[in-house]
Amino acid sequence: MPAPPRVACVIPTHRRPALLAEALRSAAAQSLSPSAIYVVDDEGGDQTRGVAATIARETAVPVHYCVHADGRGPSTSRNFGARVADAEWLAFLDDDDRWLPDYLRAALAHEDADLVLVARWDFDETGARRPGKSPAPSYDEQRWLRRNLGGTGSSMLIRRALFLAIGGFDPKLRAGEDRDLVIRAMRAGARYAAVGERLLEHRDAGARLTTDARAILTSQLRFLRKHAHAMRAGDWVHALRKIARALRGARWRSPGR
DSSP: OOOOOOEEEEEEESSOHHHHHHHHHHHHTOSSOOSEEEEEESSOOHHHHHHHHHHHHHOSSOEEEEEOOOSSOHHHHHHHHHHHOOSSEEEEOOTTOEEOTTHHHHHHTTTTOSEEEEEEEEEOTTSOEEEOOOOOSSOOHHHHHHSOOSOOTTSEEEEHHHHHHTTSSOTTOSSSHHHHHHHHHHHTTOOEEEEEEEEEEEOOOSOOGGGBHHHHHHHHHHHHHHHGGGOOHHHHHHHHHHHHHHHTTOBOOOTTO
16 A cells, blocks of 8 residues: 655644744644654744644654744744755645644545645634534636635645645735735646535634734735736726725734734
8 A cells, every 4th residue: 555645744833832832733633644843933933933842742643843034924934944844745724723623634545636725623712613604616707806715824725846836825914815926826737626614713813813804914915916917907996995995993003013
């Protein structure tokens, strides 16, 4: 029987040691184990280093602790982890999310694909679990240009060679970077697959970019500039309405905060 494909789990983290421990344990407890886990800390804090060391002692899966303190957000941490990882596949997991035990097994059942998206559970502010997005069974670029149809940093597996070839996540997109990555991967000729079973527990812990008006405008306008050549009139109308909805209730924050 051939060996399963090697998949590296990359976890970007920022000041969330308790949540990081949960994320790490969920990656280490997979029924189909990752070949290695890379924790990429954007600050190099002692607590985060300690959490990684503790989990490394608990599991046979190699856990690598890396510091990449460039201050430019999770996308650069993910990209750094992808560069140092040694695996055929990359699986990203945010530090406030958790994989259910069969997440990797179900995703890697589609090893003839290049990009796999997995359905998720979402948690509301009370901690109640509810069905989250399910990825579309097939890819349609026009629909993806209008909205994210199930791709998040924690719900995708992508071949490392493809990820590096398209330049990884766009660090200048502080929101929507996952949707942008899916679109660029598919334009590069990726084969797409979707897992309908909900095997990711997705949480939004701490401050959210969706309440930052400056981040909303900056990211949305950059996304529109990148993909303007492929957008139709209806897509522009939808995008402007989406920006207006997102800005309702958002707060203006000073740059750099």
